[in-house]
Amino acid sequence: MTTNDLATAMKLAADDIERTLERLLPPPVGPEARLAEAMRYATLGGGKRLRPFLTLETAGIFDVKRGCALRAAAAVECVHCYSLVHDDLPAMDDDDLRRGKPTVHKAFDEATAVLAGDALLTYAFEILSGSETHDDPRVRLELVAILAQASGPHGMVGGQMADLAAEAAGEDYDLGQVTRMQKMKTGALIQAAAEAGAVLGRASPEARAALRAYAHDVGLAFQIADDLLDVEGRIEETGKAVAKDADRGKATFVSIVGVERARAQSARLIDQAIGHLALFGERASGLAALARFVIERKS
Amino acid sequence: MTTNDLATAMKLAADDIERTLERLLPPPVGPEARLAEAMRYATLGGGKRLRPFLTLETAGIFDVKRGCALRAAAAVECVHCYSLVHDDLPAMDDDDLRRGKPTVHKAFDEATAVLAGDALLTYAFEILSGSETHDDPRVRLELVAILAQASGPHGMVGGQMADLAAEAAGEDYDLGQVTRMQKMKTGALIQAAAEAGAVLGRASPEARAALRAYAHDVGLAFQIADDLLDVEGRIEETGKAVAKDADRGKATFVSIVGVERARAQSARLIDQAIGHLALFGERASGLAALARFVIERKS
Numbered sequence: 390m391t392t393n394d395l396a397t398a399m400k401l402a403a404d405d406i407e408r409t410l411e412r413l414l415p416p417p418v419g420p421e422a423r424l425a426e427a428m429r430y431a432t433l434g435g436g437k438r439l440r441p442f443l444t445l446e447t448a449g450i451f452d453v454k455r456g457c458a459l460r461a462a463a464a465v466e467c468v469h470c471y472s473l474v475h476d477d478l479p480a481m482d483d484d485d486l487r488r489g490k491p492t493v494h495k496a497f498d499e500a501t502a503v504l505a506g507d508a509l510l511t512y513a514f515e516i517l518s519g520s521e522t523h524d525d526p527r528v529r530l531e532l533v534a535i536l537a538q539a540s541g542p543h544g545m546v547g548g549q550m551a552d553l554a555a556e557a558a559g560e561d562y563d564l565g566q567v568t569r570m571q572k573m574k575t576g577a578l579i580q581a582a583a584e585a586g587a588v589l590g591r592a593s594p595e596a597r598a599a600l601r602a603y604a605h606d607v608g609l610a611f612q613i614a615d616d617l618l619d620v621e622g623r624i625e626e627t628g629k630a631v632a633k634d635a636d637r638g639k640a641t642f643v644s645i646v647g648v649e650r651a652r653a654q655s656a657r658l659i660d661q662a663i664g665h666l667a668l669f670g671e672r673a674s675g676l677a678a679l680a681r682f683v684i685e686r687k688s
Numbered sequence: 689m690t691t692n693d694l695a696t697a698m699k700l701a702a703d704d705i706e707r708t709l710e711r712l713l714p715p716p717v718g719p720e721a722r723l724a725e726a727m728r729y730a731t732l733g734g735g736k737r738l739r740p741f742l743t744l745e746t747a748g749i750f751d752v753k754r755g756c757a758l759r760a761a762a763a764v765e766c767v768h769c770y771s772l773v774h775d776d777l778p779a780m781d782d783d784d785l786r787r788g789k790p791t792v793h794k795a796f797d798e799a800t801a802v803l804a805g806d807a808l809l810t811y812a813f814e815i816l817s818g819s820e821t822h823d824d825p826r827v828r829l830e831l832v833a834i835l836a837q838a839s840g841p842h843g844m845v846g847g848q849m850a851d852l853a854a855e856a857a858g859e860d861y862d863l864g865q866v867t868r869m870q871k872m873k874t875g876a877l878i879q880a881a882a883e884a885g886a887v888l889g890r891a892s893p894e895a896r897a898a899l900r901a902y903a904h905d906v907g908l909a910f911q912i913a914d915d916l917l918d919v920e921g922r923i924e925e926t927g928k929a930v931a932k933d934a935d936r937g938k939a940t941f942v943s944i945v946g947v948e949r950a951r952a953q954s955a956r957l958i959d960q961a962i963g964h965l966a967l968f969g970e971r972a973s974g975l976a977a978l979a980r981f982v983i984e985r986k987s
Binding site: 415419421422423424427430471475478480481498499500501502503504506507508510511512514515517519526527529530534536537538540541542543546547548549550551553554555562566570573578609649 | 718719720721722723724727770774777779785789798799800801802803804805807809810811813814816817818825826829832833835836837839840841844845846847848849850852853854861865869872897907
């Protein structure tokens with residue numbers, strides 16, 4: 390798959406995800422309308438939709454019905470968007486802009502941002518548990534289990550805490566600690582997104598493990614690429630204040646090993662990720678192209 | 689069951705829940721230890737454990753294994769405790785005390801409180817999806833579904849938004865609006881807690897509906913009793929600042945219909961709740977005693 394083909398496939402997937410979220414998210418009615426408005430503001434009309442794309446692509450390998458894959462992908466994206474809303478809060482990263490728009494607590498208010506995040510997280514599990522997600526309740530339960538594990542104290546939230554704790558203590562993590570923290574903070578959800586397609590497709594343990602391994606490597610490479618963008622990026626390209634982590638003196642892959650070694654390491658991870666796809670042949674060409682895109686992207 | 693018997697039963701259940709939460713919650717290890725500490729601080733050692741008691745009592749009707757019921761009850765309590773942590777945040781109700789102790793954002797900090805709430809909510813679904821919760825994955829999925837629906841935008845979080853929205857607009861809700869808001873904000877989770885026991889016990893649709901109806905009435909009566917305590921309570925008895933809602937000029941059941949009618953209405957609801965238990969005979973004596981306790985409690 391060429392870079393252009395990937396861009397087209399990602400655009401198609403993003404449009405499908407947008408329509409799915411639009412349809413699934415609660416409409417803004419009643420005295421609590423503001424909650425639904427904030428949930429929609431936080432999720433609709435933005436982002437690369439990397440995680441849902443992973444779910445759709447891995448589901449595609451196993452010929453999962455598109456409607457099922459889209460629901461699982463939407464649930465993963467709800468969790469991702471909730472995490473952004475809470476991470477942007479004044480008490481956390483205190484960001485005013487996200488994807489070039491005011492963050493939820495700026496566009497609404499802090500209380501609404503806390504609640505919209507809570508609601509998106511909860512709603513993800515409501516979506517997954519719905520019978521339209523898969524005929525087999527065991528498959529739906531497995532989706533719930535992997536998403537909960539990836540997002541909870543042993544996954545994303547734990548990683549965010551580890552990140553904040555290092556910052557608060559003014560301690561610099563070493564490479565091992567940064568790697569572990571990033572695997573929890575961003576890697577776990579990326580892995581769950583990829584694994585969701587395998588769960589929906591009742592993949593063999595080998596196929597599922599291969600996709601987990603692929604997503605593990607892509608997730609780390611994605612984070613290194615983010616750090617590189619943080620150092621090199623320009624505000625026009627990313628739509629958010631750049632070099633923020635560097636300004637804060639936070640340890641990142643790049644601050645620890647330097648730009649050149651970080652770039653080489655991300656390239657190695659991507660080769661390794663693509664190696665894990667051998668099992669699937671041409672059916673995984675989208676995933677292979679995505680892996681390359683992750684380190685070539687400019688925003 | 690006498691009031692003393694109920695007190696004994698609730699104490700036993702609370703001890704069991706405490707041990708279960710102690711065992712299930714992540715231990716405070718690693719750089720993210722602060723997250724587990726805050727999760728434990730928010731859930732252990734406090735509260736009446738009303739919701740888990742409901743789950744244990746309804747599960748008891750159907751001879752559900754105690755270990756299964758305790759896990760479901762613990763998950764419900766995690767969701768309840770997360771909601772308290774987030775509701776107490778400065779951007780929300782801005783409370784410094786909860787159950788006589790500093791609130792989580794006071795004892796730790798705001799960022800940790802946001803994350804601990806997020807982690808408790810997510811962990812509830814991890815607990816429910818675990819195979820020890822029930823042998824049958826369909827039962828576990830059903831538990832996930834009812835808990836997600838009760839806690840999300842159409843339930844608890846939606847109710848909290850409706851409550852804040854009325855306050856922000858300086859508008860007084862009428863009785864119908866207050867009732868609807870409270871059914872979402874506190875009633876939905878109480879209903880889910882009671883329903884969880886029925887789900888675990890694979891109760892007939894009639895039995896499940898009866899327990900839902902019971903919990904609906906108990907939930908509303910509980911809220912009216914809370915409003916009465918808010919007006920009449922003394923700080924020594926409740927361990928939190930009292931008459932707060934009244935100070936803010938918020939419409940409550942009591943401010944709308946007055947103390948006497950509110951008290952009569954809560955008594956009517958409790959009679960009605962007990963009526964729904966007829967189906968279960970003596971097996972529901974704990975639930976009947978609980979219903980009476982809800983409007984007689986002093987804190």
